[in-house]
Amino acid sequence: MATQTTPGIKTRTVKVDYLARVEGEGALHLRIKGGVVRDVRFSIFEPPRLFEAFLQGRSFQEAPDITARICGICPVAYQMSAAHAIENAFGIEIHPAVRLLRRLLYCGEWIESHVLHVFMLHAPDFLGKHDVLEMAAEHKDLVLKALEMKKVGNDIVSLLGGREIHPISVRIGGFSWVPRKQQVRAMVDRFQKALDTAVATTRILATLPFPEFEPDYEFVSLCHPAEYPFNEGRVKSSRGLDIPVSEFEDHFREQHVAHSNALQSVHLGHGSYHVGPLARFALNFQHLHPVAKQLAADIKLSAPCRNPFKSLLVRMVETAYAYEEAIRIAQEYEPPPEPAVKVKPRPGAGQALTEAPRGSLYHRYVLEADGLIRSAKIVPPTAQNQTRIEDDLRELAPTLLHLSDEDLTLRCEQAVRNYDPCISCATHFLRVTVERS
Amino acid sequence: MASKPTIGVFKFASCDGCQLSLLDCEDELLAVAGAVDIAYFPEASSNMRKGPYDVSLVEGSITTHHDAERIQKIRRMSGKLVTIGACATAGGIQALRNWQQTDVMVRAVYANPAFIKTLEMSTAIAEHVPVDLELRGCPIQKYQLVEVVSALLAGRRPNIPTYSVCMECKRRGATCVMVAHGEPCLGPVTQAGCGALCPAYNRGCYGCFGPMESANTASLDSQFRVLGQSHQEIARAFRGFNAWSWPFRKASEFAEKQ
Known part of the structure; x- marks a missing residue:
């Protein structure tokens, strides 16, 4: 981390060569001259892993296992987008009980990922700490509660998928194995306790100092007519876009932006857009369960919330929702007659967009008659948010010029962490050399 | 300390x-x-x-x-x-x-x-x-x-087993998916460590922990053929998350040449 101030010409350069507390390897470069941000680069030096290329020629049944390895933080999201896209290509209807279990699995991942980000990666910024262990010295009770809440998420994914990272049971048409009714029911008490803990800790988090900052975002999220979105629905935006997932690529394009040498998603004709908890909250508030809604009201968080620093609170509201949804599912669940429906491959293309903890994740597959993958396209949430992250920094930095170099750098880093960026996911990003002046 | x-x-x-x-x-x-x-x-x-x-x-x-x-x-x-x-x-x-x-x-x-x-x-x-x-x-x-x-x-040696997933599978009391369901499973050649998750979840092991000590991949290859797997399917099975480990590399290249 370094900030340089050159007296006279008033150029300030904010450089963070290795961004901490994000998943993957990224860097930040900002050049400010005369109160104007001249250059912003949120760059990724994560090595390319070429997933779309080596998916070619693999069997459809391998796609959930292989794409899960794009990200160890949100493997379920990759499995969900892959499974639903391929089921869509084959015209498969999953059993309603399988649908419920997939929502439950996603609840587990949202809990794991949100609690990890809120308490271990994001909250230390607000408390002036380097990490959760430093935080534990002063706020041990809060940290222990966070670990307890996170563990419930891990246990959901472990029950349904065998292990918390890269679970193994998701397959095209359903699961390889489904739990008995009692195994799921038995978790209700723990969900209830974790829900209470989430509510109590969120009230504490709501007292953190949140900087004033409200960009005019275009929010984009999956929207379902009856429920908070996980796996199904239409793609909607806060500026009136309303399309089926199959038209996603007609409206959103990864572009080569000269100034940063990176591929970044834009909403064609509109520019940068925002996916993730703030977007889901803005577009789906009415489908939150009662406790989550009440929690939002109690901490004076109303939809839409445009302050990206408050994404921390929105993640907690979504965490509360995930526990409530888990309770509902655990109480309703009756095992399906078969863990998976029979799958008959057919040639064609299928898409799916599901809501990963950090935002919409789009997959498209073209499949051969024998079930081999001819081509794959994956648009991860961080690729979609990258342009918006840079826009945030461009708007935010001029308001921070009064800060010391160290504080200015920290606040800019925090603005990136607002997005819970998952750089490991960002398989599309080009390697960018950090400019040093 | x-x-x-x-x-x-x-x-x-x-x-x-x-x-x-x-x-x-x-x-x-x-x-x-x-x-x-x-x-x-x-x-x-x-x-x-x-x-x-x-x-x-x-x-x-x-x-x-x-x-x-x-x-x-x-x-x-x-x-x-x-x-x-x-x-x-x-x-x-x-x-x-x-x-x-x-x-x-x-x-x-x-x-x-x-x-x-x-x-x-x-x-x-x-x-x-x-x-x-x-x-x-x-x-x-x-x-x-x-x-x-x-x-x-x-300052001691860690206790990390190098035997196969089959050992964990038996210990867990899981049904052998290869014997009972004819499902291809890399368990016999894969190092233990996961607790035989995949067989316990009714699917074949796909080799997350890589080759066990002196893995007999040739024998498993023949067994996969008995189960009706094509040489491309066998090559893909070995060519997963530990594809470049020497025993799995040789096994996938052997299957591919058939």
């Missing part, structure tokens, strides 16, 4: 899942943090202290020139170097590029391939520097990680 041993956590080409295992140790995290000094762990802390480190945990495979140089520096400042996970110990799923022309793959993924600087191969850390200990898995098993760190601190 006068001063706690320092630990560094480093990332190369990978999904972050193995280092996340450390943060997934909810019940052990604070105890581990009490016993060691986590000096460098960028995914978890913005306090990144310079080496040397007593123990370095290395995740990910080497896929760029820059990383090939970086691992040398890390080796020089590490007392013990432990590789964690299939990427670090075998090159990971991204080692599938090793059978193809990487520039063709880059063109398939990126709009402007000229900006991509990557090596032709994805290789294990041990192909670049001496490694003191390898911890297998895609991802690693978190209790094996706690065991390795505890063993290093106590």
Whole structure:
């Protein structure tokens, strides 16, 4: 981390060569001259892993296992987008009980990922700490509660998928194995306790100092007519876009932006857009369960919330929702007659967009008659948010010029962490050399 | 203890899942943090202290020139170097590029391939520097990680089994999916560690923990043929997350040549 101030010409350069507390390897470069941000680069030096290329020629049944390895933080999201896209290509209807279990699995991942980000990666910024262990010295009770809440998420994914990272049971048409009714029911008490803990800790988090900052975002999220979105629905935006997932690529394009040498998603004709908890909250508030809604009201968080620093609170509201949804599912669940429906491959293309903890994740597959993958396209949430992250920094930095170099750098880093960026996911990003002046 | 041993956590080409295992140790995290000094762990802390480190945990495979140089520096400042996970110990799923022309793959993924600087191969850390200990898995098993760190601190050999998944499967009382359902399963040639998860969840093992000690892949290959698997299917089965490990590499190339 370094900030340089050159007296006279008033150029300030904010450089963070290795961004901490994000998943993957990224860097930040900002050049400010005369109160104007001249250059912003949120760059990724994560090595390319070429997933779309080596998916070619693999069997459809391998796609959930292989794409899960794009990200160890949100493997379920990759499995969900892959499974639903391929089921869509084959015209498969999953059993309603399988649908419920997939929502439950996603609840587990949202809990794991949100609690990890809120308490271990994001909250230390607000408390002036380097990490959760430093935080534990002063706020041990809060940290222990966070670990307890996170563990419930891990246990959901472990029950349904065998292990918390890269679970193994998701397959095209359903699961390889489904739990008995009692195994799921038995978790209700723990969900209830974790829900209470989430509510109590969120009230504490709501007292953190949140900087004033409200960009005019275009929010984009999956929207379902009856429920908070996980796996199904239409793609909607806060500026009136309303399309089926199959038209996603007609409206959103990864572009080569000269100034940063990176591929970044834009909403064609509109520019940068925002996916993730703030977007889901803005577009789906009415489908939150009662406790989550009440929690939002109690901490004076109303939809839409445009302050990206408050994404921390929105993640907690979504965490509360995930526990409530888990309770509902655990109480309703009756095992399906078969863990998976029979799958008959057919040639064609299928898409799916599901809501990963950090935002919409789009997959498209073209499949051969024998079930081999001819081509794959994956648009991860961080690729979609990258342009918006840079826009945030461009708007935010001029308001921070009064800060010391160290504080200015920290606040800019925090603005990136607002997005819970998952750089490991960002398989599309080009390697960018950090400019040093 | 006068001063706690320092630990560094480093990332190369990978999904972050193995280092996340450390943060997934909810019940052990604070105890581990009490016993060691986590000096460098960028995914978890913005306090990144310079080496040397007593123990370095290395995740990910080497896929760029820059990383090939970086691992040398890390080796020089590490007392013990432990590789964690299939990427670090075998090159990971991204080692599938090793059978193809990487520039063709880059063109398939990126709009402007000229900006991509990557090596032709994805290789294990041990192909670049001496490694003191390898911890297998895609991802690693978190209790094996706690065991390795505890063993290093106590100066003893970690207790990590090198027998096959079949042993764990039997011990767990799971039904053999290959015998009972004719489902291809890599369990007989894969190192234990996961607890025979896949057979317990009614599917064949897909080799996350890589080849067991003296794996008999030829015998499994014949068994897969008896089950009606094509040579392409067999090649794909061995060409997964540990594809570039020597026994699985040979097995997939053997199947492909048939």
